Structure formats: C-alpha cells, structure tokens
Amino acid sequence: MPRYSPIDPTLFIENRKRLANQLHSCSLAVLNSNDVMPTNADGSMRFVQNSDLFYLTGIDQEESVLVMFPDFPNEDYREILFLKETSEEIAIWEGHKYTKDEAREVSGVQTILWLSQFERIFNMLMTEANHVYLNTNEHIRADVKVETRDMRFVKRCQQQYPLHRYERLAPHMYYLRAVKSEEELKVMQEACDITEKGFRRILKFVKPGVMEYEIEAEYLHEFVRNRSRGFAYEPIVASGKNACVLHYIANSEACGDGDLLLMDVGAEYGNYNADMTRTIPVNGRFTERQKKVYNAVLHVQREAMKMLRSGNVIREYQKEVERIMESELIGLGLLDKQDVKKQNPKQPLLKKYFMHGTSHHLGLDVHDVGNVHRNFEPGMVFTIEPGIYIREESIGIRLENNVVIRESGVHDLMTNIPIEAEEIEELMNR
Numbered sequence: 001m002p003r004y005s006p007i008d009p010t011l012f013i014e015n016r017k018r019l020a021n022q023l024h025s026c027s028l029a030v031l032n033s034n035d036v037m038p039t040n041a042d043g044s045m046r047f048v049q050n051s052d053l054f055y056l057t058g059i060d061q062e063e064s065v066l067v068m069f070p071d072f073p074n075e076d077y078r079e080i081l082f083l084k085e086t087s088e089e090i091a092i093w094e095g096h097k098y099t100k101d102e103a104r105e106v107s108g109v110q111t112i113l114w115l116s117q118f119e120r121i122f123n124m125l126m127t128e129a130n131h132v133y134l135n136t137n138e139h140i141r142a143d144v145k146v147e148t149r150d151m152r153f154v155k156r157c158q159q160q161y162p163l164h165r166y167e168r169l170a171p172h173m174y175y176l177r178a179v180k181s182e183e184e185l186k187v188m189q190e191a192c193d194i195t196e197k198g199f200r201r202i203l204k205f206v207k208p209g210v211m212e213y214e215i216e217a218e219y220l221h222e223f224v225r226n227r228s229r230g231f232a233y234e235p236i237v238a239s240g241k242n243a244c245v246l247h248y249i250a251n252s253e254a255c256g257d258g259d260l261l262l263m264d265v266g267a268e269y270g271n272y273n274a275d276m277t278r279t280i281p282v283n284g285r286f287t288e289r290q291k292k293v294y295n296a297v298l299h300v301q302r303e304a305m306k307m308l309r310s311g312n313v314i315r316e317y318q319k320e321v322e323r324i325m326e327s328e329l330i331g332l333g334l335l336d337k338q339d340v341k342k343q344n345p346k347q348p349l350l351k352k353y354f355m356h357g358t359s360h361h362l363g364l365d366v367h368d369v370g371n372v373h374r375n376f377e378p379g380m381v382f383t384i385e386p387g388i389y390i391r392e393e394s395i396g397i398r399l400e401n402n403v404v405i406r407e408s409g410v411h412d413l414m415t416n417i418p419i420e421a422e423e424i425e426e427l428m429n430r
Helices: 010-020 051-057 088-094 100-107 115-126 149-160 170-177 182-205 212-225 240-244 288-307 314-331 337-342 421-428
Strands: 027-032 065-068 079-083 111-114 131-134 165-168 236-239 260-265 267-269 276-281 381-384 387-390 395-398 401-406 409-412
Touching: 010 051, 010 065, 010 170, 010 182, 027 051, 027 115, 027 149, 051 065, 051 170, 065 115, 079 100, 079 115, 100 111, 111 115, 131 149, 165 170, 182 212, 182 260, 182 267, 182 276, 182 401, 182 421, 212 236, 212 260, 236 240, 240 260, 240 387, 240 395, 260 395, 276 288, 276 395, 276 421, 288 314, 288 381, 288 387, 288 395, 288 401, 288 409, 288 421, 314 337, 314 387
Parallel strands: 027 131, 079 111, 131 165
Antiparallel strands: 027 065, 065 079, 236 260, 260 276, 381 401, 387 395, 401 409
C-alpha cells in the first residue's frame, strides 16, 4: 500500500461532485488507470497512476476503472470503481492489493466491483446514456507515442457503441485540476518540505571533486527516508558548463573548484510534486561575477512573484518578466541598450541568455494540466523559474520556487528553502 500518509477521502468525493456538475445530463464518464509499462525481457517500470483517475479516487493501483453516471436511476450505480480481483498467488508474487473495503475507505466510492464484472455492468449503463465522456492526454506539450489504456478503451467503446455521442473529458479535468483545494495544497506543501530537507543536506555535502551523481544519491536518500517515492522527475544536477544545458540529466561529471552547481530537483509525495531549482557555488563562495548574475536572477524571480496575480495570463505575464530580464542583462553587460531598441520584437536578443518560460502549472503532474489562455485564479499553483545562461562563461543560474495564487497575492510554498546568496554561503561554510 502507499507509503504516504492517507489523504482525506473528502478530497476525492468533492472532486467527483465538481466533475459531475460539468457533465451534460444523462452522461457517463470513464477513466482508466495507466498501464504497467515494460522495459526489456520480463521487466517493468515502477507503476505511475493516471493523474485524472487519482484526482477522482485516490486509488494508486493498476487495472482500475472509474465509471460515473450521475443521473442513473439506481443510485448504487452512479459511481462505480472497478478493481483487479486479488488472489493468494498475486499476494505472494506482487504483494497486497486493495480489498473492496479499503478502496471504499480511500476513495469514498461506495460501489466497488471486480473488473471481471465490468462488461456486463457497463453495457447496462450504456443503454441509458446519451453522452459518453472518454479520457485522453491533451496536454499542450504531450508527444504520446505509446497507446494508453484510455486510448485502447476509446477505440473499443466507439466500435462497440457507435451511435452514442462521445465527448472529451480532458478539458473538464484540466479546468478542475488547475485550481487546487486546501487538502491538495497540504500534500504539495509536504512535497516541498521534503525537497527542502534534501537541499539542506546537500549544502553540507557539496565540495570540489564530488560527483554530480553522488549529489543525486544524497537527494534520493533524503527524499525516500521521508516517505517520498523519490524524484518527481529526472533530476538535473549540473555543474560548470553543464548548467547551460536546460535538460541535462547525465549527472556524470565531477564538480570543479570555482564551478557553479545548478540543481533542478523535486520530491514526489502522495502523487503530488515539488519542483525546485537552486544554484550554489561548489567551493562555498560565489565569485563577484557569479554573485552579480545570481542576484540578477533572484531579482527577476521576486519581481515575477509580484506579477503572478489573479487576472493575469501566461502570455502577458511572460512579456512582463522578459522586460525585467532584459534590463538585468543590460546591467550585466550581456546586452547593449541600443541593440535592444533596434531588435526584432519577434526575435528578442534576451533569448540568447533566457530562452525558456518563467512559470508552469504544478500539481499531480510536474508540468501540470491547465489552459494556458485562462486567467490566473486563486488556488492555482505555479513554478517561478527565471534563469540566465552564459555559455561562454560556463555560468548557468536558475532559481525556482513553487507558489500558490491567493486573493491577497501569492503564498510561497518554498519560503523556508534558502535562496539568498549570503545565506547559502553561510550554510555551506558552517
């Protein structure tokens, strides 16, 4: 069973109510768990649950299906959770699986059935449904090359029941998931607090000559011992010139005296994710140039935090951040003010040194779902991660915190994680 503390099932009950309110009358919705993905021979990857199914049930197990039919005449069949039936042999080889009572307690779904009953029950429900909502991955950056369990079900369902009206579930799920409840924020805060413990451990560990992968191992040790399953995503531990490679994940080189070390890491907890970046001096002291660039990035981050407010939108927010970054790059001597005035607005010169976005949604997925054209609202969680990358100087600095938009401004979930250059130096030299 999951190692994290139980999440209040009220979260999942309320999430299902919110989804039910989004659906047409006389509608049925189906969500499938993710597959267990193969590696080679008889190997398989660690199971990662489908985020939408987890959001609605809290069930963290393969071969699970949620069916919702809010208007069905028989109340017992308005929410049904189908699970793989366990056996003594499965228990011996794979370990414990949810019992019906356990699944009821975790999810708040009262009707729990074995997957062997799915076809008969589903056929009965379909005879009463007009609209059928099916789930797909519609993340704006998704590049899906492997057919998912959801997509196999889409094909089978449409072939078996061709005359129903099919609807996309993803836009509704993305709308709901973009705004986090207080219960979700508690779990995300735990992921951030575990990430903080890892970072503080690293500040005592890093010194010239240490290998990037040793630093990765220290993080992993601290994360797992605090009930995380590990990294929320492939960690970036990049020293020297490697810090200028945005998605460097080899983590295979030695950290040199005088290098900067960029670490983009986050802990997972209860399927929710933290996403932190910190940049520190390997020898415990920033050079004057490094500190100037560092403080420029920190200034941009703090200004961006003020702009991440209700009513703004990603596109306009990014433009505002870039104007501040442009000024900092001029101050660092990396851009010329006159050249900036004459630049092509569609090819801004700052992209040489700051080439990525400042913020993305965060939650059950690290690049969480949400419509990029939707105005910011209270309850949305974003990263704030400006960076400056000067390849010719082997300086790569990114600073990233996770924040919640509130009515009164933003609340920083990582406010306790050291970020001031002087504090980092002091902690590294204790």
